[in-house]
Amino acid sequence: MSGLYLSSHRCQVEQPLNTKDNELRLGLCSYGGVKARGLITSFSSANATLDSFLGSRFHGYHWKLSRPWLAQKGATSHLSPHIAFGTISTRTIYQRTKARAAELSNQPKAEFSLKAFRDRLRWRDSFTQRLYQHPEIAHANRYPEFDEWYSSDALTPQKQELYGAWQEGETGFPLVDASMRQLKTMGWMNFRMRAMCLVLH
Numbered sequence: 591m592s593g594l595y596l597s598s599h600r601c602q603v604e605q606p607l608n609t610k611d612n613e614l615r616l617g618l619c620s621y622g623g624v625k626a627r628g629l630i631t632s633f634s635s636a637n638a639t640l641d642s643f644l645g646s647r648f649h650g651y652h653w654k655l656s657r658p659w660l661a662q663k664g665a666t667s668h669l670s671p672h673i674a675f676g677t678i679s680t681r682t683i684y685q686r687t688k689a690r691a692a693e694l695s696n697q698p699k700a701e702f703s704l705k706a707f708r709d710r711l712r713w714r715d716s717f718t719q720r721l722y723q724h725p726e727i728a729h730a731n732r733y734p735e736f737d738e739w740y741s742s743d744a745l746t747p748q749k750q751e752l753y754g755a756w757q758e759g760e761t762g763f764p765l766v767d768a769s770m771r772q773l774k775t776m777g778w779m780n781f782r783m784r785a786m787c788l789v790l791h
Contacts, residue, residue: 658772
């Protein structure tokens with residue numbers, strides 16, 4: 591049964607996005623690139639980042655996560671590269687966050703901020719599970735009604751120009767442009783900004 595289950599979740603490798611020679615030039619999408627920027631180094635730095643967040647940075651997380659400047663300055667956990675590269679697990683983060691909330695059970699605002707953070711962890715894993723259950727969404731629309739808007743067809747010259755402006759942070763939408771420039775400069779972007787930039791793309 592497990593062999594059948596595994597084989598039913600395989601999908602064909604899709605062609606890369608057809609965007610001519612226009613590639614997103616970040617140079618930070620590897621462990622070495624991220625490590626060079628000081629975003630990630632080891633299991634000990636992942637735990638130090640979590641300790642720092644659970645020590646005090648979590649206060650106000652539930653509203654600060656929507657403020658890009660505050661998020662960049664440490665109001666969010668900054669654990670995403672550690673989770674992505676496996677230097678800490680979401681289970682460890684969740685359990686330690688839950689334990690910290692129990693320690694602060696007499697502080698409702700602190701508990702609320704930590705609960706908001708745990709909710710974000712669940713959302714992250716929800717999308718990971720969705721990708722596992724529907725691997726085709728890596729290269730195809732989950733809902734066919736969006737095929738008219740998003741397809742793997744070659745980009746028209748007009749769309750190519752818009753795509754290039756999006757990559758360079760020159761769309762004319764100030765928050766999108768600032769976020770894309772931050773990504774190019776730092777290799778990191780707050781998750782709310784990631785969602786906004788992807789929707790525009």
